Amino acid sequence: MTHRLKTVVSFMAVLAGCAPLDTYYKPGATVANMQRTTTECAVSALEKVPPSTQLVRDPPQFVPPHQRCNSHGQCHVTPGYFVPGAVYEIDPNAQLRRRVVGQCMADAGFDPVSIPACPSSVARAAPVMSTTTLPALNAKSCAIRNRDGSFQIVTRG
Numbered sequence: 001m002t003h004r005l006k007t008v009v010s011f012m013a014v015l016a017g018c019a020p021l022d023t024y025y026k027p028g029a030t031v032a033n034m035q036r037t038t039t040e041c042a043v044s045a046l047e048k049v050p051p052s053t054q055l056v057r058d059p060p061q062f063v064p065p066h067q068r069c070n071s072h073g074q075c076h077v078t079p080g081y082f083v084p085g086a087v088y089e090i091d092p093n094a095q096l097r098r099r100v101v102g103q104c105m106a107d108a109g110f111d112p113v114s115i116p117a118c119p120s121s122v123a124r125a126a127p128v129m130s131t132t133t134l135p136a137l138n139a140k141s142c143a144i145r146n147r148d149g150s151f152q153i154v155t156r157g
Contacts, residue, residue: 018117021143021151024110027136031150034110034134041104049097058085118142118154126154 024034060082069075102112115137118126123144130150135141137153144152 020117021115021145021153023113023115024105025113025134025137026108026110027134029110029134031130031132031134037105037108037110038101041101041108044104045097045100049093049100051091051097052093053089053091055087056090057087060085113137115141115143115153118144118156122154122156126152128152 024038026034063081063083065077065080067075067077105112119142122142126144128146129152130146130148131153135153135155138155140156142154142156144154146152
C-alpha cells in the first residue's frame with residue numbers, strides 16, 4: 001500500500017470514529033438479532049423493489065475557442081471543442097427500497113437511531129468490549145466503534 005493510500009485509509013478510520021452510529025434499535029434486543037432482522041428486511045426489500053440500474057450521462061460542456069498572442073504579435077487560436085458529460089449509474093428504486101427496509105424493521109419493533117460517538121476521553125477509559133444486547137438509550141448514551149466493526153454503547157457519567 002502506498003504512503004498516500006495509507007494516509008487516506010487512516011484519515012477515513014479517524015473520521016469513522018467521530019461519526020455517529022446510525023442503526024436500527026430496540027432496547028433489549030441482541031445485536032445478532034438486530035443484524036439478522038436487518039439482513040432479512042434488506043433481502044425482502046430487494047425482492048419487492050428490485051434495483052433498476054440506469055446509465056445517465058451529464059450534458060456535454062462546450063469550451064469556447066480562445067486566442068493567445070505572444071509579445072511579437074503572433075497569435076494562435078485554439079478552436080472550441082466539446083467535453084463529453086460524465087457517465088454514471090443511478091437506481092431510481094433505491095430510496096423506495098430504503099423505505100421498505102425501514103417499514104420492515106419498524107414492523108419488527110426496531111427504530112432508526114443515530115447515537116453520537118463517544119468523546120475520545122470516554123472511549124479511552126472504557127474497557128474494550130462489544131455490546132451484545134442493546135441497552136436503553138438516554139441523553140448521555142454514546143457509541144464506541146471497535147476496529148473489528150463491532151460497537152459498544154456506553155452511558156457517560
